[in-house]
Amino acid sequence: MNKLLEIKHWLLLAIMIFSATVIGLFDLNSYWQLFGSIWCYFIYSFWLFSIGNLIYKTNSNSPIKIFLFKMAFIYPLICLIVFISSTRLSESFIIWLIPFQLLLMFFVFYLIFFVSKNFVNFEKKHGMGSGNLFSTFCAFWFFPLGIFFVQPRINQIRQLSPVLHSSVDG
Numbered sequence: 001m002n003k004l005l006e007i008k009h010w011l012l013l014a015i016m017i018f019s020a021t022v023i024g025l026f027d028l029n030s031y032w033q034l035f036g037s038i039w040c041y042f043i044y045s046f047w048l049f050s051i052g053n054l055i056y057k058t059n060s061n062s063p064i065k066i067f068l069f070k071m072a073f074i075y076p077l078i079c080l081i082v083f084i085s086s087t088r089l090s091e092s093f094i095i096w097l098i099p100f101q102l103l104l105m106f107f108v109f110y111l112i113f114f115v116s117k118n119f120v121n122f123e124k125k126h127g128m129g130s131g132n133l134f135s136t137f138c139a140f141w142f143f144p145l146g147i148f149f150v151q152p153r154i155n156q157i158r159q160l161s162p163v164l165h166s167s168v169d170g
Helices: 009-025 030-059 063-089 095-125 133-141 143-160 162-169
Strands: none
Touching: 009 030, 009 143, 030 063, 030 095, 030 143, 063 095, 095 133, 095 143, 133 143
């Protein structure tokens, strides 16, 4: 999973988008398009989880915050499977899914906020701060464009920080 942090930004975007696009080109039914979307989300969420988990290990050791972060990572993956199976079984909108979708939105927001906040705090703590919380949050939120701003900063942090570099390698 930490291999996603080592690659260049253009390669990460290609892994996410190119495979989903190729699948979409040869889509004979909507199942392949769904698979491409799921692939893109999995890569994005594992990338966020890798960043958040690694930077959190170097900054803080509070088990409560990391537990909520891990729940924010796992819940959308579980909901993705549940939503897909429930919408495939029924043609109409299922009303009881609304609370789960609201919780899903909260967890995705928290996942991005947690990573952004710890990322900016890590940069400021080590004198590498080039961005603020809002711009970093927006870069993570709008990931196709944000990857070009965030991934080079991650590579720079990995080169300058021996603690973070040894955590990735070990």
